[in-house]
Amino acid sequence: xxxxxxxxxxxxxxxxxxxxxxxxxxxxxxxxxxxxxxxxxxxxxxxxxxxxxxxxxxxxxxxxxxxxxxxxxxxxxxxxxxxxxxxxxxxxxxxxxxxxxxxxxxxxxxxxxxxxxxxxxxxxxxxxxxxxxxxxxxxxxxxxxxxxxxxxxxxxxxxxxxxxxxxxxxxxxxxxxxxxxxxxxxxxxxxxxxxxxxxxxxxxxxxxxxxxxxxxxxxxxxxxxxxxxxxxxxxxxxxxxxxxxxxxxxxxxxxxxxxxxxxxxxxxxxxxxxxxxxxxxxxxxxxxxxxxxxxxxxxxxxxxxxxxxxxxxxxxxxxxxxx
Numbered sequence: 001x002x003x004x005x006x007x008x009x010x011x012x013x014x015x016x017x018x019x020x021x022x023x024x025x026x027x028x029x030x031x032x033x034x035x036x037x038x039x040x041x042x043x044x045x046x047x048x049x050x051x052x053x054x055x056x057x058x059x060x061x062x063x064x065x066x067x068x069x070x071x072x073x074x075x076x077x078x079x080x081x082x083x084x085x086x087x088x089x090x091x092x093x094x095x096x097x098x099x100x101x102x103x104x105x106x107x108x109x110x111x112x113x114x115x116x117x118x119x120x121x122x123x124x125x126x127x128x129x130x131x132x133x134x135x136x137x138x139x140x141x142x143x144x145x146x147x148x149x150x151x152x153x154x155x156x157x158x159x160x161x162x163x164x165x166x167x168x169x170x171x172x173x174x175x176x177x178x179x180x181x182x183x184x185x186x187x188x189x190x191x192x193x194x195x196x197x198x199x200x201x202x203x204x205x206x207x208x209x210x211x212x213x214x215x216x217x218x219x220x221x222x223x224x225x226x227x228x229x230x231x232x233x234x235x236x237x238x239x240x241x242x243x244x245x246x247x248x249x250x251x252x253x254x255x256x257x258x259x260x261x262x263x264x265x266x267x268x269x270x271x272x273x274x275x276x277x278x279x280x281x282x283x284x285x286x287x288x289x290x291x292x293x294x295x296x297x298x299x300x301x302x303x304x305x306x307x308x309x310x311x312x313x314x315x316x317x318x319x320x321x322x323x
Contacts, residue, residue, distance in 0.1 A: 054240025
């Protein structure tokens with residue numbers, strides 16, 4: 001198979017995938033193409049669509065039953081122990097430390113945009129790695145997580161009172177998202193809306209959803225919302241599992257430390273290194289927008305080329321393996 005033919009197929013499939021996610025996936029719609037570009041991560045649409053097509057039919061919906069995933073009841077049965085460890089982390093000030101620019105934990109590619117709403121987190125495990133600080137400060141939670149093989153990653157997340165997370169979707173479809181209420185307002189006024197359907201958090205109660213549907217969060221109460229959030233293995237067929245192996249390796253590179261002495265992935269280190277440059281580009285945007293936007297799109301197109309080239313290499317290896 002020639003490179004030009006593979007490239008043509010990739011481009012055609014990429015355009016079709018982008019159109020599908022924008023116009024047809026789910027019931028909720030983007031308000032504009034600009035919102036899709038800013039909050040929809042269209043660059044990941046091609047690989048995500050492959051995973052959507054390979055997802056088991058019973059799992060192709062915004063919300064799923066926790067009973068569909070083995071051993072999740074362990075977490076709900078032991079929610080008080082998990083909540084006690086999470087509250088101890090909060091009282092020690094560790095959540096605030098992870099969003100402080102002076103710490104490496106600040107440079108979180110996946111969740112950094114939530115910081116402006118007061119959202120904070122403390123990682124327990126991330127795609128094959130248990131963080132050192134989590135093993136020390138929340139050993140009971142770690143022990144429970146290790147007994148559930150379908151959990152790819154886990155973290156505690158805190159949303160303060162009278163806050164929100166604006167409408168968005170998560171970029172990578174390798175997992176489903178699990179939420180367990182630990183210290184919540186126990187109110188309908190604190191909720192998540194996924195593809196037009198709302199669910200509220202309650203202590204000891206859990207639910208699972210597909211975070212690649214449009215969703216947003218509101219806490220319209222005077223109390224914080226503290227939960228355990230896990231990435232669960234997406235139920236898929238053989239083709240999806242092959243692509244998901246590649247995806248999970250990519251996500252694993254995004255490992256973010258909590259405290260000094262924690263492990264850190266290369267993307268966290270790279271993001272920390274280029275942050276001063278990114279800060280300077282914001283000044284360039286204000287002072288010389290005519291120069292800023294060509295540089296921005298050149299950078300984005302370069303990343304796009306690298307992304308598609310890696311897919312081409314993956315497909316070539318897969319084709320060679322089955323030939």
